[in-house]
Amino acid sequence: MTVSASELARRLGEHAEAVCREYLSNGHRSGNHWIVGDVRNTTGRSMHVRLKTSTKGPAGKWVDEATSEFGDLLDVIRESCGLVDFRDIADEARRFLSMPLPRPQLRGRQPAVKRGSPDAARRLFAMSQPIAGTLAERYLASRGILLSTHERALRFHPGCYYRDLVTGETQTLPALIAAVTNLSGQITGLQRTWLDPSGQGKARLAEPRRSLGDLLGNGIWLGLDPGGSVPVMAAGEGFETMASLRTVMPALPVAAATSANHLAGLTLPPACRRLYIAADADAAGRHGIERLSQRAGEAGILALVLRPQLGDFNDDLRHLGPAHLAAWLSDQLVPEDTRLFLPPG
Known part of the structure; x- marks a missing residue:
């Protein structure tokens, strides 16, 4: 019953x-x-x-x-x-x-929001709070990532539900919530990064990061103006990689596709003429770069690959510093973009 x-x-x-x-x-x-x-x-x-x-x-x-x-x-x-x-x-x-779970209903109304759906993602995002002054902001800062408090894609939830997919055990942990949106700015999914409550990086979980919703074609956009033109942008697989580039090039719109396969299928803005793709060292990452480069070329977009000096751009930011990363990038950008997106000095 x-x-x-x-x-x-x-x-x-x-x-x-x-x-x-x-x-x-x-x-x-x-x-x-x-x-x-x-x-x-x-x-x-x-x-x-x-x-x-x-x-x-x-x-x-x-x-x-x-x-x-x-x-x-x-x-x-x-x-x-x-x-x-x-x-x-x-x-x-x-x-x-300690009550029994109900038997599946053969008839009756469907749940208002399907588990893992874009509506579920939008609700969880709405339940979260801005990151300013939170553990999420401290986590990003510990990785050298300093973003404007006006970045609309990022939120914090102090007690986000986590279920171990092997044991079925559940717990609540603080989490960085990143909205996955389409080019219109509509939330289609999100990515949760569970954090260690002590402030020591990610939570010690088998999967401290999970995504939900409709991800293909969409991304975690930083600096996207849904009503504006995006002639130059950068895209990559991981959020922290792209947030690191955004830290040293705060005027450049960037998109994190959340995986190599989703990077290959990222929808590009119609006005885009130049695309920088953040390199990833693994084979899946190379596939994503090659496929996105091919699609960009077919659309008349110049695609250029940005390569880190260390393992990834967050490694560069943390271990070499923002000035060194900016200097490293300046040699890989089109000169016009160096002037536009890399602050002098």
Whole structure:
């Protein structure tokens, strides 16, 4: 028998303190309330969760006095775990309550958002926050990547849901969220990079980076003006590679295709006349470069390959420094682009 959302919320409310200790672990009990920073489990005191039913309302209801947000414990699970689909939220609630999962429905309404779909990506992106002042910004800075706070493609989620595909075990970890968009700026997917909460790089996971949504033809664009002309751009496979180029050439639009196969199929802006492709040393990377170069040539676009001095451009940025990387790139760019995109000095 299917248990309704309200019934799940009520049952969670019967164990409100245990739910808070599990999903809002950065808070603490104070009287009849659990006090924490917000529904995403940040530290602070502005969010109050009622632990026992009283004349003021049922257990499990919460309010954030700083933002005026309010809700129940299903909302806590959704936000603290970074879940998007209600099916996943309900499954997590049932797991916590040790309830059996429902049998598959042969009839009835389809889920509002399909798991792994572009809509799911857009919802997760909307649930995230700007990276300024967050662990994501510190992570990028630790890799020498300094981007404008106006980069619209990047967000941070303090508790993004991660499932081990081998064991089925789940956990929540902070994550850098990068939007994958088409040339119109519409989000079609995203890439999650889970981070070590201590600030020591990526999380220690078998797959600390995963993508979802419609990726083919699209990319993580930095500096793309959806309504503007893009006569010169750079493209490559990895986000950190392209963000490193963007760090030393902040006026150059760049796209990270997320994989070698997706690089080969990247959709190029119609006004593009010159394309720089960031080299990757492995065989799959060479295939992506060759196929994209061929497609660019067929469209009348001059394709030029940029090669790093070390393993990749992020290695160059971190170990050799931005000035050295800029000097290395200046010899590979068309002179006109050197003047346009590489700051003097």
